[in-house]
Amino acid sequence: MARPFDVSELELKWQDRWRSDGTYEVDNDDARERYYALCMYPYPSGAAHQGHMRNYTFGDLIVRYQTMRGKAVLSPFGFDSFGLPAENAAIKAGSHPRVFTDARMAELRRSVERLGAVYDWRRLVYSHDPTYIRFSQQIFLAFYRAGLAYRAEAPVNWCPGCGTVLANEQVLADGTCERSGDLVERRNLEQWFFRITRYAEELLHDLDGLEWPERVKTMQRNWIGRSEGVEFDLPLATDPSRGLRVFTTRPDTGFGITYAVVAPEHPLLAELTTDEQRAEVEELVRRASAASEVERTASAAGPTLAKRGAYTGSHVLNPFTGQPVPVYVADYVLGTYGTGAIMAVPGEDERDFAFAEAYGLPVVATVARPEGFAGGAYAGDGRHINSGFLDGLDVAAAKVAARDYLVERAGGVATVNYRLRDWLVSRQRFWGCPIPMVYCDACGVVPVPESELPVLAPDDVVMDRTGQSPLATHAAFRDTTCPQCGGPARREADTMDTFTDSSWYFLRFTDPFSTDRPFDPEAAAQWMPVDQYIGGIEHAILHLLYARFYLKALVDIGLAPGLPREPFSRLFTQGMIRLGGSKMSKSKGNLIAPEKYFDTVGADGLRLFHLFVGPPADDVDWTEQTEELIEGCARFLDRVYRLAVRDDLVRRDEERPGDLAVRRALHRTIDKVTGDIERWSYNTAVAALMEFLNTLSRWAHDDDGAHAATFDEALDGLLLLLAPMAPHLTAELWERRHPDVASVHEQSWPVADPSLLVEDTVTMVIQVNGKVRARVEVSRDVSEEAAREVALAQPEVRERLGDGEPRRVVAVPPRLVNVIVG
C-alpha cells in the first residue's frame, strides 16, 4: 500500500525527539496535579506480540491524554523478569537464564519504543535486578518478623523421572510429566507461606470502594469466599463424648443429615475406619493423594462418583434426631477447607444428593419444594418440613434457631469461614528471588541479616536436563555459616513465587532511586494509589489479590507509612487477542509480530487499529480480515494527512451559512471523543473522528471553498483529539502548521463550547403499536401535548386509526410517541 509519506522516517524522528527531550520524564517534586498510569509490567517473553501492542496502545493513550489535561503523569516501565519459561529455555540451551532474559527484555523494549509508547525510562525496574532482589528479600524478612511468613507442609507435583518439582502447567491432563512422561506424584514438603488469610475480611470489604470492573470484584469476592455458618460436633456413635467437627452454612437443614463425609487427609480417618473397610478406604486415600484439587472437586455428578468415596464402617449421631448416620470418606471433600469434614444433607445440596444416589443413601427433604419442582436437591427458600422444632420457619429464621440449638447442645460455635487459603510462596526453582533464610542444626530457622542482602544465586551453574534447581546442589551457595552461632548451616534452596515480585513493583516505580530501602514512603505517598491500572483479565484474581495484600501488610508492618491501603483505585481489564480460538501467547506459539506493520501502516496505523477494532474490554479474534481493517485505519490517517498538507484548498474570508454546521460538528466531536475516552470506549471515539473527517473534507472540497478560520479551528481540533491515538502523525502535522508553537502533545486538551452542542430541532419517532411509522422534525422542547397532536395528525397514523379513537397514546417528548390502536 502506497502511503503519501514515509511512515518509518516520520515515526522514528518523533520517537527520537520524545526520548532526547525527556518529554515524559516526571520528577517527584513536579508541581502539577499527579496522575499515575500503569500497564501491568510484562513477562519478557521476547519481541512484543499483539497483546502487548494493545495493552501499551491503551496505556499510552491515557498518558498522553492526561498530560494534555495538565497533569504530571507517572508512566514507568519494567519487567516481571523471573519465571519458569526463562528457566526452561536455559535448560534447553544449556545457558544461564539471565542471558536469555536480558536479550528478551531488550527485544521487548525495542518493540514498545517502536510503538511510540512513552515512558520515564530512568525508572526502569526488573525483578532480577540485584537491587530489586535485595528489597524483595527485605520485605520477606519484615513479613517473617511480623508473623506473616511461616513454614508448613504442603504437597508439590513430584516427577520421579526428572527428580524435580513440576509446575501445574507441566503436568499433562492425564497426570504425567510433559518432559519425561512419568506419572506425577504428590509429595509433601516443608514450604513457606504468607498469611494472606489474616487480611481476608479487609480484602473483601475494601473491594467496595474500588472503581474496578464489577466482574473482577465478583470473582475476588467469590475467591475469598466468606461464608457464615456454624462449626459443631457430630458425636461419635461409639463414644458420644467425642465428636467429628464439621462446618456448615446450612444448620437449618440439620434434620436432613443422613450421612457425613471426611476428607482423605482427615486426622480421625484412621480411627473411624473399621478393619473390614480398611482396604477400600486406603485405596481411595491413595488415589486421592495423586489427584490435583481441580480433579478432586470436578464432576460432582455422574457415574465416576461411585469410585470416589468409601464407607469407613463407622457412624456418628445426627445431633438433631439422635439417629446414627454412616461416615464416608470422599475425595471431593478437601482437608484445607472448613474442618475437613462435612455433614451431608442430600435433600438440599446437589453434590450430597448425587453422592447419596451413587451410594444408595437416604434423602430427606427438610425444606418444602415449590410447586412443579422436579429436581433432586432443592437449595432455595421455603418453609421447613420434617424438621421438628424448625417446622414452618423459612430458611433465614431456621438458620438462627438451628444455630442456637447447636451452640447449646453440640458444642457449636457461630463462625465465619473463608475459602481463601494462605499463599504458598516457595518454589523449587532457580530463576526466582532466593528466600533469605538459613537452616542451622543448632539454632533452627535463622533469617539472613539485612546487612548481608541481597542473597544472590550463583552464576556458575549448569542448567541440566533434569531441571532440578542447582541451588540445592551448588555447594558454595548451599553451605554457609549460621548468622546466630557461626556454626555450619545450609541456605534455603527455594525461591519465591514470581507473584511476590509483581506485588510491590508499582511502589518501586515511585522511587526507584533509593538504595537503602525499597522506596521512600513520602515519594510513594505522592503517587499512590495508581490512578489507572491496565492489564489482562487473566490477572483478575491472583496478581490483583496478592498486590492488594502486600500493600496492606507493608503499611501495617511500618514499611509504607502514610500510604493508602489499596494500590489500584481504577482498574481496566483489556480483552485478549485470540488466534485460532485461543489466547495469543508465546507458550501457545500463535503470535503475530507487530514489526511488519511498523514499516507499512506504521505504529500510528497499528495503534488506531487496536483502538478501533472493538471495545477495549472485549477479546479480539485475529483473522484474515484483520489485515484489511488495519489498512482501513492507515487509509484514515492518509486522508488526515492529505487534508492537512494540501495547498490547493480555496480559502475564503467571508462566512457562509454552511460554515456553522462544521463548527457544530467539531464541538460535538470534542464532546463525544472526550466522553468516550473517559468511559473506555475508544472504538467509538475513533468512529467519531472518522465521521468528523468525512464532514470536514466534504465541506472543504466544496466549490465555495473553505472559510479559513473555520477550517483552521476544525483541523487543529481534529489533530488535538487524534494526538493521543496517533501521536507521530499529529505531531508532524501540527509542527508543519504551527512551526513556532509548542508540540501538539504539549497543548491543552480541547474543550467543547456548550452553546454549539445544542440542536434546535430533533427527529421524533411516531410509532403505531410499537412499530415506527413516521419521523418528524420537532423543536427540542416540544410539549407532551404538542407531540401527541403532531403524532395523531400524521397520515400514517390516521390511516391505521380509521374512524376510531386510539386506545392509548404514550408520549415521550421529544423522542417518540407511541399510538396504541385496536
Next chain:
RNA sequence: GCCCGGAUGGCGGAAUCGGUAGACGCGGAGGCCUCAAAAGCCUUUACUCGAAAGGGUGUGUGGGUUCGAGUCCCACUCCGGGCACCA
C-alpha cells in the same frame, strides 16, 4: 465440576438511562478519473416479498414482564477466562 464473562448484517462492531436496530470501518456491487492499472473520489449495500410504491421478518434458542426489549427476568445452547506452581 465450581466461579466469572460473551453471542447483533457477508465480517469487526454501534445503539452511554427500557424508546429510530445496524453509527463507523472492512468486504461486495456500480460509477468517475486513466491508454490501462494502482491510488483516490462518488453512489449503493440487514434479510425477504414486490417492477415500484409499499409490506413482512430480524439482535444465539425457548418462554416472560412492558405501550415499547439487543438492553430487564427465568430456563437452555454454544464460545472464552480463572481454578491457588504459566504469568
